[in-house]
Amino acid sequence: MDTPISVHKDLTFNSSCDGLKIYYDIYEPSPLPSRPIIIQIAHGMVEHKARYEWAASNLAQKGFIVAINDHRGHGKSIDKSHPWGEMRGLGDTESQVNQDSKNHTNTDKSRAESTDGFRRAVKDMHQLTEILKSRYNDSKFVLLGHSMGSLLSRGYLKLYVSELDALILSGSPAYNPLIGVGKTLAQILKILTLESQGKNIINALSFGGFNRPFLHNVGEDNAKGGFAWLCRDKAVVEAYKADSACQFVFSLSSFIGLFAGMQWVNDTHDVQAEHLPLLVASGNRDSCGDFGIGVEKIARQYEKCGLDVELVLYEGARHEILNETNKTQVLNDMIAFINNAIESK
Template identity: 35%
Template sequence: MGFTTSTFKTVDDETIFYYKWPSDKNIPLKGIVQIAHGVGEHAGRYYPIAEKLQNEGFEVYANDHRIHGKSVKNHDYLGYYDGDDYFLDALNDMRKLTEIIQKEHPKKKIILFGHSMGSLLSREYVTKYGDDLDALILSGTASFMKGLGPVGLFSADILGKINGKHRSNELLKSLFFTQFNKKFKPNRTKVDWISSDEDQVDLFEADPLRVEDFSLSVFRDILKGTKKISLTETFENTPKDLPILIFSGDKDPVGEMGKGVQKVANKYKKAGIKDLTLRLYEGGRHEMLNEINKNEVEQDVINWLNDRIKA
């Protein structure tokens, strides 16, 4: 069925690019899935799951976060951020897309699907706008990493004062992405940590829209955001009746090999979330939708949705 693309203007006059995968008109519309992608990638990578959701009676919207994908003036601006709070800006952009969805589909059910950084943004999003949502799906999410999180945040603050927050920084990139990859030595590529499927890893490495270098403030703001959403109040401010699916690989270094993901699930459970599902896939790395068992994962997501969202 394919997709369409469009753009919208933000409150600070940035242009945000987004995709729309229309639902199958021969199937009753169940709801709208809004996807928030991860750091360094772009929304176009989600076309396989978007097409499957189309065939299940869902419509899918996904924006390229600012400084990502096609939400930049040109390739030179990929990863460059000169704002005050990247986490907040990206969150507000997601809200703008939700408002577009609400205008085009009044009173229709909306499901928020966030991967990695997108999952962190989504966890904050539901504390503000959770009443507008009917379900939340978190892929490759994380807790505030013990050791690495505080060290990274401290380093980002110091380096920002020395070098300026808008410049990229090899030290921070190494601190995170290189550390993630070390879990899978001997390394074949710089991004072995995303999937055990070598074809998917190669596709990502060759993707012209992949972002490797970021302004220092992007690291800092994501770390600050992660620290904030790891507080008890974030979990307690999540609507108790919102169904939540959390899935990840148990070899995902972002999720601390499952431990961080389990910690997030436990905090939601303790906060009183009534419908909480956690799936940790054995041997899976960071991108379960691009793993060797991706068909199984996609079907699990669809089955979970169909059990909760009726046309």
């Protein structure tokens, strides 16, 4: 039987990185459990926390406390210096970033202090964790990251592993060994002050091919640059296309930070998380994850690091498995994983 829930929307905290107001929601079961399990969700790129209302509500109805924030430059976590698509902040110049990098050692903790918007987003996530753990005593903590949120969660794993009781990576992007080329190109375009044209070029190179496998799917958003690759539920795709908060393009600095972040999290030699339960879940028709091939490589990476890895590839499912036609199955599998992971602690 589902538990009644209460929802607290648009709570805020000021980022310790630069003071940006970060918006977040909390979904609570009523009454609160004596030993709660917190699930913190990290959403993907060019979307926002409201798109996870179904998943968060259903998890809360099953007795979990769920929290999700809008990442910087997304949703409501914006201001004049951080419009949609700008994660670092318009006030930070490239020279500041370069100087910041010189001033730090090579430890992961110091890297996270950089002005890179990607790593600032990881720090924002951890700041929310601290708020949640202070609010809910004696709790267990699970991080669930989707797409770019899974990349941020992998960065979180490198920096804040002691916070985690379990980790779930959903719709993980496959690693492209040419990511360094993309980063260099974005840097050149920024030096040439080609922001408007440049960010569209990088966006097309990064995402333009995702819909190619679905160009012949009649009745779907099968145009080049379309969004059939998101999921099989046409209503979800149309809602995404109609949502103004999902129709922006990353700035060049945000792309540079994203590409650097992908390189950073793909280097797992320093991950120390032996026996941490990890669920890697994706659709086997997710072009972002190279149809499961790239996702399986990620799972194998973390197995070598000593994590207790469970890999699930859903037949026919595409990128957004929590919005897919089999989303109830996906959520039930995640709940089973969490319960097993916490019971084994």
